[in-house]
Amino acid sequence: xxxFIAAFAALSAALALAGPAASxxxxxxxxxxxxxxxxxxxxxxxxxxxxxxxxxLMARALEEMWGQTVIxxxxxxxxxxxxxxxxxxxxxxxxxxVLAVSGIAINxxxxxxxxxxxxxxxxxxxxxxxVSTLIASPTLPANDLRxxxxxxxxxxxxxxxxxxxxxxxxxxxxxxxxxxxxxxTNIPYKxxxxxxxxxxxxxxxxxxxxxxxxxxxxxxxxxxxLGIMGTRRVGILPxxxxxxxxxxxxxxxxxxxxxxxxxxxxxxxxxxIQTDIAxxxxxxxxxxxxxxxxxxxxxxxxxxFNERFQRDIRESGEAIRRLGMTVD
Numbered sequence: 001x002x003x004f005i006a007a008f009a010a011l012s013a014a015l016a017l018a019g020p021a022a023s024x025x026x027x028x029x030x031x032x033x034x035x036x037x038x039x040x041x042x043x044x045x046x047x048x049x050x051x052x053x054x055x056x057l058m059a060r061a062l063e064e065m066w067g068q069t070v071i072x073x074x075x076x077x078x079x080x081x082x083x084x085x086x087x088x089x090x091x092x093x094x095x096x097x098v099l100a101v102s103g104i105a106i107n108x109x110x111x112x113x114x115x116x117x118x119x120x121x122x123x124x125x126x127x128x129x130x131v132s133t134l135i136a137s138p139t140l141p142a143n144d145l146r147x148x149x150x151x152x153x154x155x156x157x158x159x160x161x162x163x164x165x166x167x168x169x170x171x172x173x174x175x176x177x178x179x180x181x182x183x184x185t186n187i188p189y190k191x192x193x194x195x196x197x198x199x200x201x202x203x204x205x206x207x208x209x210x211x212x213x214x215x216x217x218x219x220x221x222x223x224x225x226l227g228i229m230g231t232r233r234v235g236i237l238p239x240x241x242x243x244x245x246x247x248x249x250x251x252x253x254x255x256x257x258x259x260x261x262x263x264x265x266x267x268x269x270x271x272x273i274q275t276d277i278a279x280x281x282x283x284x285x286x287x288x289x290x291x292x293x294x295x296x297x298x299x300x301x302x303x304x305f306n307e308r309f310q311r312d313i314r315e316s317g318e319a320i321r322r323l324g325m326t327v328d
Contacts, residue, residue: 031065032272035095038069041259042098044083047074050130050212050293054257055099057289058127061280072099079166081107084260088120092264094273099127102255103168105312109320110167118313121260122267123306125274126298127281128290129254130210132172132229133240137202138221145227146246148206149180157183163199163207165189167325168255171316172229173208174323179248199223210255211237211294229254234294256298258305270302 039062043055055072063070075083080100084107090096098121108117134145142148152160162177162184164170170186177184187204189195196214198204200222211234217223218237227243228234231252243251259277261270278299280286290297300308319325 031067032275033066033094033269034272035066035068037095038071039066039094040096041070041072042083042087042096043072043074044076044078044080044098044100045074046076050210050295051099051101051257053212053293054128054130054290054295057286058099058277058280061283061286062276065276065280079107079111079168080104081111081113084121085114087260087262088115090262092122092262092266094261094265094269096262097124097273098260100258100260101130101168102258102312102316103166104258104260105309106167106171106316106320108313109317110325118310120263122263122265122270123302123309124259124261124270125277125302125305126256126258126300126308127277128257128295128298130212130257130295131234131254132208133211133214133218134173134176134206134226134228135196135199135209135214135218136206136224136226137199137204138224139202140205140224142226143224144241144246145176145180145243145248148226149182152182152184158185160205161185161187163187163189163195163204165195165207169208171319171323171325172255173206174325175319176208176243176248176251178323179243179250196223215294235291236294254296256308257295258298258309267302274299274302 041055041059043052045051052074059070059072075086080103084098084100084104087096087098105117107113142151162173164173164186195207196209199207200217214223218225225237225240227241227246229251230242231244233240233242281297281299287297
C-alpha cells in the first residue's frame with residue numbers, strides 16, 4: 001500500500017511541474033478563445049489518475065494563455081457518465097468542458113444515459129493519447145503477454161483474473177485476450193485506485209492501465225507491464241515491448257484524453273479552443289511533460305476528432321456485441 005500511495009504522490013508531483021515557475025506559453029502569446037469568466041474542465045474520474053493529471057497540466061497552460069481562471073472539477077461516478085451529463089446540460093458557450101477518455105463512447109452501449117452520446121457533445125480535440133499497458137502483479141509467473149498466454153493456456157480458461165474499473169479498460173483488455181485467444185474471469189471495480197492497489201498486492205492478476213497511472217509502480221517493481229498498445233515503445237519505459245513486437249497484431253490504437261463542449265457550442269468557439277490547445281501542444285515544455293508521464297500529444301482538429309469519436313462509438317458497439325459484454 002505504501003508503494004501505491006507513493007505512485008499517486010508521484011503523479012501529483014507531475015502537476016507541480018506545470019506551476020508558474022515552468023511556464024507553458026509565452027506571456028505575449030495571443031489566444032484565439034477569449035473567455036469572459038472562469039472556465040471549468042470537468043474530469044469525470046478520480047483525482048490523481050491519468051485524465052486528471054493531463055487535465056490539470058492543460059488547465060494551467062490555458063489559464064496563463066487566456067488570463068482567466070481555469071479549474072478542474074472532478075465529478076466521479078457512472079463510469080464517467082455523471083460528469084459527462086453535467087457538461088451535456090451546460091450552457092454551450094465554451095466555459096464548461098469535459099475531459100474524458102474513450103470509455104465515454106463505450107458507455108453508450110452499456111448504460112442507460114440521459115443523453116445521446118453521438119449528438120450531445122461538440123468534440124474539440126484529443127489533448128493527448130495515453131499509452132495503454134497490461135499491468136500485472138509482480139508475483140505473476142509471466143513477464144510479457146507471450147508468457148502470460150502460455151500460462152493461461154496451461155492452467156485453463158477463467159483461472160486467472162482481470163480487474164476492470166470501467167467499461168473502457170475492460171473492453172481494451174477483452175480485445176487483447178480475443179487476439180491472444182485466452183479467457184479470464186472479470187472482477188469489476190469502482191475506481192482506478194483500488195484496482196491498481198489490488199493488482200500490486202497480488203489479489204488480482206492483471207488489468208489495463210495507462211502508462212501515466214501505473215508509471216511509478218512499474219518503475220519501482222510494484223507492478224509488471226506485460227506490454228503496451230501502439231506501434232512504438234515509449235521513451236520513459238523503453239524496455240517494454242509493444243504487443244505488435246510480441247506477435248499480436250490489431251492492438252495498435254491507443255485511447256485518448258478528449259475534450260468536449262456541449263452540443264450547440266458555436267463552431268467558432270470550438271475551433272478557437274482547439275487552436276489554443278494546439279498552440280500549447282507545440283511548446284517543447286508541454287511536450288516534455290507529456291513524455292514524462294508516457295502520453296503522446298494530440299491536437300486534432302474538431303472535425304478529425306469527431307470522426308475518431310463517432311468511429312469509436314460504432315466500433316465499440318460492434319465489439320461489445322461480439323464479446324457479449326454487459327454491465328457488471
